């Protein structure tokens with residue numbers, strides 16, 4: 001195998017991401033210089049089902065992976081010989097989807113004789129903010145909200161995380177998808193609710209804010225049920241008002257707990273990540289709350305909040321520098337926790 | 347011409363290197379079902395043992411299914427990315443064809459049958475020919491009863507091979523008198539040797555044209571619980 005790679009600001013990493021419904025590849029230099037980033041979304045193929053169908057996702061990843069990698073390299077305007085390492089999401093995610101990216105990434109690493117580094121998708125979301133602002137100072141609180149996750153994480157340093165709180169049932173993004181589906185606003189639910197809420201009154205309905213004063217965990221399944229019950233009893237209320245009120249309830253809880261977490265750990269600021277981080281209301285509310293608190297609010301651009309491969313390459317750069325490459329006999333880890341070991345000990 | 351073959355469409359996973367002299371190195375693992383973990387280390391192993399550099403490989407042969415969806419995808423993704431990165435063409439073959447070529451000494455109709463789960467099988471029919479096998483019946487998917495109807499319609503001596511033939515041995519032979527052969531999984535070595543023959547005849551294709559053969563629509567079930575792990 002390759003001689004030991006010295007990871008530096010010149011190190012060029014090809015990142016690959018296939019954990020859910022986006023096939024993505026990116027070229028990132030030095031851990032934070034995004035040279036190219038290509039995301040091929042499968043939203044259209046899943047829209048008719050109203051959610052991500054695992055087998056459909058896996059098939060689409062196989063079709064897209066090589067074209068997406070090729071385009072990332074072309075867009076970067078580099079020769080493939082310039083790539084120093086391949087980083088790829090190994091978990092958490094849909095097993096069949098993850099395996100397409102992992103197989104392809106390992107094959108590229110073997111063919112080009114460069115190191116392969118397995119990346120935790122959640123850790124990569126934490127690094128999305130560093131892509132835009134490498135000067136962020138620890139400790140930070142990260143609010144990670146997506147279709148599969150709702151967590152508050154303390155980031156004490158590179159590779160040092162502590163889980164502060166998480167959802168005990170549905171993820172916030174899952175609640176968005178389910179409510180959007182119930183209100184027949186379309187798929188995916190996040191952007192659909194966001195658009196509808198823009199026209200509605202967020203104070204029209206006072207939906208419950210679950211577990212507001214109980215620690216740092218979240219619960220969203222009750223909120224979804226409240227929406228369903230309310231609409232049943234009040235069929236005449238405009239769906240844009242329901243959407244706006246629902247969105248406000250989610251945002252209130254997320255922001256309240258993120259600030260509480262920041263106070264508890266003495267964070268320099270709150271970093272937002274995950275697909276739901278693209279939500280207009282949440283971004284505005286978090287920004288205002290952090291300003292009032294006198295701490296930073298770090299809101300990566302929408303493209304960096306949603307799944308992409310630049311964040312994978314960035315996390316891969318840090319992991320490669322700290323722990324070295326991963327072994328080529330690893331597979332995928334569908335329920336990989338944020339704090340994990342064993343993927344980079346080769 | 348050296349060909350690297352990757353075979354992972356059934357429960358077995360195999361990697362083989364062959365040249366015009368025949369098989370150079372081959373490894374097959376039929377237990378464990380850890381396709382994604384095994385393939386790349388197996389490629390490294392056969393290359394090291396046979397003293398072949400990847401740069402010397404002229405084409406990648408791959409089994410494109412039908413078979414177990416996740417297993418075959420892992421092999422196809424690996425093979426296509428190797429092909430793209432090395433800048434060499436591919437030789438795609440179906441699992442049924444690889445099974446048939448491995449059995450091509452008989453004069454009977456060769457019927458590869460791959461277990462498709464859910465009480466179904468994938469099958470096709472072949473006949474030995476001057477240059478390997480000739481396709482008589484297109485790859486298809488159906489119940490064992492459907493397979494038996496096809497065998498009865500042709501009504502010729504037949505040998506059924508593959509994990510589907512072995513799993514449904516009693517049902518098949520109760521419906522149609524035929525031989526159930528010993529071959530269980532498609533062989534990477536057969537794929538590699540046939541790959542060399544085709545590569546020499548320049549019957550190769552660009553990586554972009556290689557597609558999996560699923561023969562079955564995906565289950566359109568959204569499993570909300572699988573999204574727990576989504577981000």
Ligand SMILES: [Zn+2]
Nearest residue numbers: 146274307577
């Ligand atoms: Zn994500």
